[in-house]
Amino acid sequence: MRLHDKITLITGAGSGIGRSSALLFAKEGATVIVNDLVEKGGLETVEEIHQAGGKALFIQADTTDPESVKAMVDQAIEAYGRIDVLFNNAGVSGIGAIHEVEPEDWDRVIRINIRGVFLPCKYVLPHMMDRREGSIINMSSCIAEIGLGRRASYSATKGAVLSLTKSMQVDYAPYQIRVNALLPGTILTPFVENYLRTSYDDPEEAIQSLKKRQLSGDLGRPEDVAKAALFLASDDSRFMMGSPLYIDGGVVFGKNA
Numbered sequence: 001m002r003l004h005d006k007i008t009l010i011t012g013a014g015s016g017i018g019r020s021s022a023l024l025f026a027k028e029g030a031t032v033i034v035n036d037l038v039e040k041g042g043l044e045t046v047e048e049i050h051q052a053g054g055k056a057l058f059i060q061a062d063t064t065d066p067e068s069v070k071a072m073v074d075q076a077i078e079a080y081g082r083i084d085v086l087f088n089n090a091g092v093s094g095i096g097a098i099h100e101v102e103p104e105d106w107d108r109v110i111r112i113n114i115r116g117v118f119l120p121c122k123y124v125l126p127h128m129m130d131r132r133e134g135s136i137i138n139m140s141s142c143i144a145e146i147g148l149g150r151r152a153s154y155s156a157t158k159g160a161v162l163s164l165t166k167s168m169q170v171d172y173a174p175y176q177i178r179v180n181a182l183l184p185g186t187i188l189t190p191f192v193e194n195y196l197r198t199s200y201d202d203p204e205e206a207i208q209s210l211k212k213r214q215l216s217g218d219l220g221r222p223e224d225v226a227k228a229a230l231f232l233a234s235d236d237s238r239f240m241m242g243s244p245l246y247i248d249g250g251v252v253f254g255k256n257a
């Protein structure tokens with residue numbers, strides 16, 4: 001039970017990596033506050049946790065809206081008295097090179113992927129600072145480290161999240177709060193499936209070429225990232241501060257010949 005008695009909040013936990021992390025955190029003894037914009041997915045995650053005998057509560061909130069986020073944090077504090085772990089997971093993809101991206105699409109990706117990290121941190125941090133403990137996990141991506149074509153808005157946001165993580169760590173180290181980032185490679189989730197469907201004539205061929213990009217020869221699974229999130233959430237990573245953690249099948253540091 002690596003998260004015994006911990007109160008954890010995961011944004012975007014109604015699907016993919018967020019859901020998988022919520023299930024694992026609950027299995028490891030945490031109470032999971034399952035956030036999502038979409039009620040259906042969030043409730044399904046909570047239902048799965050309850051069926052497995054775990055503890056979870058769904059709170060619908062838009063991570064880009066200050067009132068919505070503040071109300072979520074207030075509700076969580078009222079219910080449990082504290083938040084030990086905040087996992088800023090919610091995010092969206094953005095396709096296209098700069099000249100192909102419409103300004104409103106650019107703004108949407110920037111808003112969800114950066115403001116949607118800033119706001120939960122802003123409202124959770126004062127509670128962690130009072131207690132002088134906490135772990136914050138920010139979802140970046142290996143795209144923060146490598147150039148990938150036609151991902152202008154997405155790469156800009158994930159690079160920003162990585163920089164923000166390092167800067168946050170300096171501000172909150174005096175409060176014994178750790179802030180680290182996850183940098184996954186390509187993980188087969190609804191997010192990637194949707195991108196493959198809408199961006200390629202032959203999604204199966206696209207999957208094969210994505211697999212070739214990984215030294216592992218295969219794509220990642222949501223559970224692979226959930227296990228890394230568990231490590232950052234737990235005291236096992238107590239000496240990790242302001243760090244990127246790569247779960248990428250070798251994409252960043254290896255090279256397929």
Ligand SMILES: NC(=O)c1ccc[n+]([C@@H]2O[C@H](COP(=O)([O-])OP(=O)(O)OC[C@H]3O[C@@H](n4cnc5c(N)ncnc54)[C@H](O)[C@@H]3O)[C@@H](O)[C@H]2O)c1
Pocket residue numbers: 011012013014015016017018035036037038041061062063064089090091092093112116139140141142183184185186187188189190191192
């Ligand atoms: N799948 C990958 O290959 C991959 C790789 C690197 C990083 N990531 C990052 O991991 C995170 C999760 O990705 P996923 O693949 O599980 O995606 P997903 O689409 O399966 O899940 C994302 C969830 O976030 C929710 N969400 C979106 N906007 C929200 C908002 N404003 N407020 C609350 N919830 C919101 C969605 O409803 C959805 O349930 C994202 O930040 C993504 O950028 C994914």
